[in-house]
Amino acid sequence: MPEITGHTRVFAILADPITQVKAPQGLNRIMAERGVDGVMVPLHVAAADLATVLAGLRAVxxxxxxxxxxxxxxxIVPLLDRVSEAARLVGAVNAVRREADGRLVGEILDGAGFVAGLRAAGHELLGRxxxxxxxxxxANAIAFALAEAGVSRLTVHNRTAGRVEDLFARLRRLAxxxxxxxxxxxxAGHDLVVNATSLGLRPDDALPxxxxxxxxxxxxxxxxxxxxETPLLTEAAARGCRTHPGLPMLEGQLALMADFLGMRP
Amino acid sequence: MPEITGHTRVFAILADPITQVKAPQGLNRIMAERGVDGVMVPLHVAAADLATVLAGLRAVxxxxxxxxxxxxxxxIVPLLDRVSEAARLVGAVNAVRREADGRLVGEILDGAGFVAGLRAAGHELLGRxxxxxxxxxxANAIAFALAEAGVSRLTVHNRTAGRVEDLFARLRRLAxxxxxxxxxxxxAGHDLVVNATSLGLRPDDALPxxxxxxxxxxxxxxxxxxxxETPLLTEAAARGCRTHPGLPMLEGQLALMADFLGMRP
Structure with a gap:
C-alpha cells in the first residue's frame, strides 16, 4: 500500500460484525493499481449507531x-440524501458516495456483482x-438482478412472509x-438455489x-x-450439488464499487 | 504498510486544514515497527463539525x-468523557483514546513533545x-512544559490579552x-522565542x-x-538567530502518542 498522508482520501466499510469483511483488501488493491491516493478502513458499527456514525462521516x-x-x-436508505432508481426499487444500498458538498448518494451493486460472479464461473441464468x-x-438486490438476467421463475423463502410479498410487489413493477x-x-425443483441471508456467518447459525x-x-x-465454505455449501457438496461461494459476488462488483466511489487518480 | 483487513484497528487525526499533517506517516511507521494491526487516516473536520464527528467516532x-x-x-475538551490532569490545566487535548465501552479520554502531549524535541537538538531550557x-x-501546553522545564521567566504575547491572563491564572497554580x-x-530580551500560533501555516499569514x-x-x-521553514524562521535566520523547526515537536511525541493510544500488538 502507498503511504497515507494528509492528502489521502478516506473510504470505509460499515459492518457488524466487521472482522470478516474483504472490501478493504480488494479496494485498497484497486486504488493502488489505479494510482488513487485513497485508503479503505473497516468501521465496526452496530445497527443502533448507524445514523450517528453516518452524520459524523458526512461532516468529514x-x-x-x-x-x-x-x-x-x-x-441506511432513509438516512441518505439520494439513492439510485435501482437502490430505491431494491430498498437497499451497498455503496455510498460523499459528494463535495457533503451530500450522501446511495447505490446498490450487490445484484449486478452476484450475477457477474456467477457468469465469470460459467453459470448462465437465462431460462433457469x-x-x-x-x-x-x-436478497432484494439479487432478486432484481436475477429477474434482469432472465430466470424463468423465482421462488423466495423468508422467515417473515410479509417481506417477501413486499419484494414481489416491487419486482412485479419491473418484471x-x-x-x-x-x-x-x-x-427442491429449482435449478439455482441461493442463500442471501446472513445465516452461516456465525458458526452456530441455523441453515437457511x-x-x-x-x-x-x-x-x-x-x-x-x-x-x-459455509455449512450450507458443505451440505450441498455432500449431496452432489455444484456450489458457488460468496467471494465472487464481491470480486464481481469491486470495480463497479471503485467506479461509483469516484476512485480515480 | 501491512495490509488493512477487517481486523485492523482504525486511528485518525482530526484537523482543518488537513493536507499538512504528518501524524499518519509517523504513527503508521511506529505501528508497523511495533507489529500493531492498526492504521491512522487523516480526517478533515471543520470546527463547526467537531461534535458531530466525535459522536460518530465514539460509536465506531x-x-x-x-x-x-x-x-x-x-x-474538544468539553466533548470528552475524561481528560488527564495535565490536559485539564492546559485546557487542551491533542490525543484522544477510545475505551472499549466508547468513553473518550483526552491527553495533552504537545508540551512534553516540544521540550523533548528541543532537548534532542541540544537546547537546554533550565534558567533561560x-x-x-x-x-x-x-501555546498552553508549551507554557506548562516550559514552566516544568525550569525557564527563569515567561512572557506571553497574544492578540487577545484575556486568554493570556487566563493562562497565567492556571500557570500560577502549578508554578x-x-x-x-x-x-x-x-x-527582544528573551533567550528562547517560540511561535505557538498557527500563523505561518498559510502562505499569506502575518508574522506572529x-x-x-x-x-x-x-x-x-x-x-x-x-x-x-516558515516566514518567521526565514526572518530569524536572516538576523543570525539559531532556529528550531516544528517537526521535532511531533517526533518528540510520536512514541508518547502511540503509547497513549494503546498501539500495542
Whole structure:
C-alpha cells in the first residue's frame, strides 16, 4: 500500500460484525493499481449507531464514501440524501458516495456483482428456475438482478412472509411476466438455489433452508464470504450439488464499487 | 504498510486544514515497527463539525482513538468523557483514546513533545528566559512544559490579552514563583522565542511577532511543521538567530502518542 498522508482520501466499510469483511483488501488493491491516493478502513458499527456514525462521516471533508454491508443495507436508505432508481426499487444500498458538498448518494451493486460472479464461473441464468433464501437487502438486490438476467421463475423463502410479498410487489413493477412464488424451507425443483441471508456467518447459525431438498442437478450459491465454505455449501457438496461461494459476488462488483466511489487518480 | 483487513484497528487525526499533517506517516511507521494491526487516516473536520464527528467516532467499535490538532485542541475538551490532569490545566487535548465501552479520554502531549524535541537538538531550557507567541491549545501546553522545564521567566504575547491572563491564572497554580509577563509583539530580551500560533501555516499569514526584535543570541522555535521553514524562521535566520523547526515537536511525541493510544500488538 502507498503511504497515507494528509492528502489521502478516506473510504470505509460499515459492518457488524466487521472482522470478516474483504472490501478493504480488494479496494485498497484497486486504488493502488489505479494510482488513487485513497485508503479503505473497516468501521465496526452496530445497527443502533448507524445514523450517528453516518452524520459524523458526512461532516468529514476527506471522506470519500463507504461500502455498506450487514446489517445496514436497508436501514441506511432513509438516512441518505439520494439513492439510485435501482437502490430505491431494491430498498437497499451497498455503496455510498460523499459528494463535495457533503451530500450522501446511495447505490446498490450487490445484484449486478452476484450475477457477474456467477457468469465469470460459467453459470448462465437465462431460462433457469431460481430459489432464493432471504428477503433482506442483499436478497432484494439479487432478486432484481436475477429477474434482469432472465430466470424463468423465482421462488423466495423468508422467515417473515410479509417481506417477501413486499419484494414481489416491487419486482412485479419491473418484471410483470416473471412467475413468483412464496417458498418454503424446501428448495427442491429449482435449478439455482441461493442463500442471501446472513445465516452461516456465525458458526452456530441455523441453515437457511432444508438441505434434504437439495439434489445433484442443482447449483447452490452463497453470498457469505467468510467462512468461504459455509455449512450450507458443505451440505450441498455432500449431496452432489455444484456450489458457488460468496467471494465472487464481491470480486464481481469491486470495480463497479471503485467506479461509483469516484476512485480515480 | 501491512495490509488493512477487517481486523485492523482504525486511528485518525482530526484537523482543518488537513493536507499538512504528518501524524499518519509517523504513527503508521511506529505501528508497523511495533507489529500493531492498526492504521491512522487523516480526517478533515471543520470546527463547526467537531461534535458531530466525535459522536460518530465514539460509536465506531473498531476506532482506537485520534490525534487532535488545529483548530480542535481546546474545543474538544468539553466533548470528552475524561481528560488527564495535565490536559485539564492546559485546557487542551491533542490525543484522544477510545475505551472499549466508547468513553473518550483526552491527553495533552504537545508540551512534553516540544521540550523533548528541543532537548534532542541540544537546547537546554533550565534558567533561560522564554517568549511565547500565542495562547491557544498548543501555546498552553508549551507554557506548562516550559514552566516544568525550569525557564527563569515567561512572557506571553497574544492578540487577545484575556486568554493570556487566563493562562497565567492556571500557570500560577502549578508554578507560583515563575515570573510571568504579558508581552507585546516585540520578542527582544528573551533567550528562547517560540511561535505557538498557527500563523505561518498559510502562505499569506502575518508574522506572529515583530522580527525587528530578534537578535543573534536568540533561539527561535516553531510549532508549525509544514512549511518546514516558515516566514518567521526565514526572518530569524536572516538576523543570525539559531532556529528550531516544528517537526521535532511531533517526533518528540510520536512514541508518547502511540503509547497513549494503546498501539500495542
Amino acid at each position: 471533508q476527506s471522506f470519500g464514501g463507504a461500502i455498506i454491508t450487514v446489517p445496514h443495507k436497508t436501514a 428456475s431460481a430459489y432464493l433464501a432471504g428477503a433482506g437487502g442483499a 410483470p411476466d416473471l412467475p413468483l412464488a412464496l417458498g418454503s424451507p424446501d428448495p 433452508l432444508d438441505p434434504a431438498g437439495l439434489a445433484p442437478d442443482q447449483l447452490v450459491a452463497e453470498i457469505i464470504m467468510q467462512p468461504a | 467499535q473498531s476506532f482506537g482513538g485520534a490525534i487532535i490538532t488545529v483548530p480542535h485542541k481546546t474545543a 528566559s522564554a517568549y511565547l507567541a500565542g495562547a491557544g491549545g498548543a 507560583p514563583d515563575l515570573p510571568l509577563a504579558l508581552g507585546s509583539p516585540d520578542p 511577532l515583530d522580527p525587528a526584535g530578534l537578535a543573534p543570541d536568540q533561539l527561535v522555535a516553531e510549532i508549525i511543521m509544514q512549511p518546514a
